[in-house]
Amino acid sequence: MNGQRQQMPLIALRGVSKIYRTGDVEVAALRGVDFNVEPGEFVAIMGSSGSGKSTLMNILGCLDRPTSGQYFLDGQDVSRLDRNGLAIVRNRMLGFVFQSFNLLARTSALENVELPLLYAGVPARERKRRAREALERVGLGARLEHHPRQLSGGQQQRVAIARALVSQPRVILADEPTGNLDSRTSIEVMALFQELRHEGITLVLVTHESDIASHAGRVVVVRDGRIISDKRQQPVPAEVPPLEEAVS
Amino acid sequence: MNVLETMSLAVRSLLRSKMRSFLTALGIIIGVGAVIAMVAIGDGARASVQKVFDAMGTHMLIVMSGSTNSGGARGGFGSQPTLTWDDLEAIRTQLPSVRAAAPEMRTNTQVFSEDQNWTTSVTGTTPDYFDVRGWSIATGRRFTEADVEAGTKVAVIGQTVVEKLYGAGFDPVGQVIRIKKTPFTIIGMTARKGQSPMGQDYDDSILVPATTFQRQLQSQSLGKYITGVLNVQADASAGTAKAREDISTLLRERHRLGENTPDDFDVRDLSELANSRQQSTETLSLLLASIAAVSLVVGGIGIMNIMLVSVTERTREIGVRVAVGARPRDILAQFLIEALTLALLGGLIGAAVGLGVARVLANQFQWPLLIRPEVILIALGFSALVGVGFGLYPARKASQLDPIDALRYE
Numbered sequence: 285m286n287g288q289r290q291q292m293p294l295i296a297l298r299g300v301s302k303i304y305r306t307g308d309v310e311v312a313a314l315r316g317v318d319f320n321v322e323p324g325e326f327v328a329i330m331g332s333s334g335s336g337k338s339t340l341m342n343i344l345g346c347l348d349r350p351t352s353g354q355y356f357l358d359g360q361d362v363s364r365l366d367r368n369g370l371a372i373v374r375n376r377m378l379g380f381v382f383q384s385f386n387l388l389a390r391t392s393a394l395e396n397v398e399l400p401l402l403y404a405g406v407p408a409r410e411r412k413r414r415a416r417e418a419l420e421r422v423g424l425g426a427r428l429e430h431h432p433r434q435l436s437g438g439q440q441q442r443v444a445i446a447r448a449l450v451s452q453p454r455v456i457l458a459d460e461p462t463g464n465l466d467s468r469t470s471i472e473v474m475a476l477f478q479e480l481r482h483e484g485i486t487l488v489l490v491t492h493e494s495d496i497a498s499h500a501g502r503v504v505v506v507r508d509g510r511i512i513s514d515k516r517q518q519p520v521p522a523e524v525p526p527l528e529e530a531v532s
Numbered sequence: 533m534n535v536l537e538t539m540s541l542a543v544r545s546l547l548r549s550k551m552r553s554f555l556t557a558l559g560i561i562i563g564v565g566a567v568i569a570m571v572a573i574g575d576g577a578r579a580s581v582q583k584v585f586d587a588m589g590t591h592m593l594i595v596m597s598g599s600t601n602s603g604g605a606r607g608g609f610g611s612q613p614t615l616t617w618d619d620l621e622a623i624r625t626q627l628p629s630v631r632a633a634a635p636e637m638r639t640n641t642q643v644f645s646e647d648q649n650w651t652t653s654v655t656g657t658t659p660d661y662f663d664v665r666g667w668s669i670a671t672g673r674r675f676t677e678a679d680v681e682a683g684t685k686v687a688v689i690g691q692t693v694v695e696k697l698y699g700a701g702f703d704p705v706g707q708v709i710r711i712k713k714t715p716f717t718i719i720g721m722t723a724r725k726g727q728s729p730m731g732q733d734y735d736d737s738i739l740v741p742a743t744t745f746q747r748q749l750q751s752q753s754l755g756k757y758i759t760g761v762l763n764v765q766a767d768a769s770a771g772t773a774k775a776r777e778d779i780s781t782l783l784r785e786r787h788r789l790g791e792n793t794p795d796d797f798d799v800r801d802l803s804e805l806a807n808s809r810q811q812s813t814e815t816l817s818l819l820l821a822s823i824a825a826v827s828l829v830v831g832g833i834g835i836m837n838i839m840l841v842s843v844t845e846r847t848r849e850i851g852v853r854v855a856v857g858a859r860p861r862d863i864l865a866q867f868l869i870e871a872l873t874l875a876l877l878g879g880l881i882g883a884a885v886g887l888g889v890a891r892v893l894a895n896q897f898q899w900p901l902l903i904r905p906e907v908i909l910i911a912l913g914f915s916a917l918v919g920v921g922f923g924l925y926p927a928r929k930a931s932q933l934d935p936i937d938a939l940r941y942e
Contacts (some may be wrong), residue, residue, distance in 0.1 A: 286734065342936055344907040345855075347855065347935045347936050347939075348936060351582045367859070367860055368859045368860065368861075369856060371854065371857050371860075371862075372857065372859070374855060374856065374857045375856065375857020376857070380856065381856050382939065386848065386851070386852045386855075386939060387852075388849055388852060389849075399852070399853065399856050400856040400857055403853070403856060403857040403859070403862060404857065405534075408537075449857065451856075451857075455800055
């Protein structure tokens, strides 16, 4: 088991298929996908809507189980776990960043970031400390008690990234993280991702925008439930233009 | 996540919409309040009925002598004395199911103090009568067996009579009154008892020793016969039914009645009357409490309704919680504890309201305020049960949500 773990990549999909049934109609969202992610990689998954990239993301995020095939996360086959088992995997090994931020309304930034630790059973004091550190890490140390409504879109997404970081997961999964942001804040968020990548955090990002994908070190394109291309590239540094230039 | 954290989570989420939480709990508040108030009212009513019957004497039986039958015209019970002093003595001493027995011979007559007169009921009896009828003495003393044997002219007097002859608040002990021209020395005054279940004033009476009564106040003496009824107190553990049977058997034996001869006496069980009164108040309070319990259930349905709305509204929140690692049972616990907290808080407020209402009503009706702690505990327990019962379905629904759908929910 240990030997196998050392040989295996962090994420390994083996012939993963997902078939949805609506009445008599079967729709194959994924058709035998093989896919590896090594520790420390920054992977962008691209594809148009209906390509199966969201399904792939849901399976990678242990929110859904493949119809067939295997999914090894850090050497553990998670494709046959029940709801409780998946919840524990999500809690311990994965961090999520969503397009629509998905922060709890009328709840402070700090409490939002504490949420994964709450379900991990971390004691209150340590929870607060780690949540504060995570918020400081994304540059929101001064807004701990702000509620989502009091924060801008970019700030809300950074709270969400802090929430994904706080449990020190093996992989952060970001589903169109810049979809609801303007181009300037998008670049800010991508810059933050690149910083995290330099710290050795593994990132998988789903997007349909090629300029967003250009910040990743590897781009995987999905179409009709299959991976049609998988290229490593030199990531474009996400440099935020100074504010004056952006305005002029 | 432990229970305390889940509870604080629940309280915080309830506090986020205070008005809604209050309105949701209102059904439970009214239900619990109604149950507690209704039970208190029932208990108060029962206690006041009990007081009336206690004044009459507890576990009371009345033995009446037989009827005359002269030329086909039959008199009522008591028209022919058949009970003797020896019968009384036998009932008193031979029956373990009888605690005490005393004769009761009555006459209505005019009594005189030095400057007033009043017509009242004079009863000739023995010291046992005070126990059987539950008379206590306010001032002075009872008369004794020795008084009965000697036929002394002493009287124990009720407070209404004292009021009429001497004025309220007067201590009559030592005064002399004349009853049918015979002077009696007052040796005691009874404590106030109030009205009988039939509305007759217990305190408007004078008690004198039975022998004195027969010698001084009755026109003709009947010797061995008692010209009145016997008051018998049954032993509490044996019960009145047993005592009644024993007395019948004993008297039939003593009167040498053959198998086909009807009784020449009648034993009446007064506790039957008390029981039927008691039962009707119990039925009433049971009815009130069940109506109140229905409102508790309605309150529970209110909680279920709002919890279902809440689950739908918070679908995304549930999705987020599940995505970051909440297990189905964490979500279940969160919503269940929210429902439970609502119900329990409602129950506590309701208990306070119920106690307040019970107090006001007790004042209004001059009842004793009786609050049984177990009623409050049962009401709270029941509201907790309602919370869990009606919270279970919404909470289960929340815990079964698919995280992908929940996160996409608009």
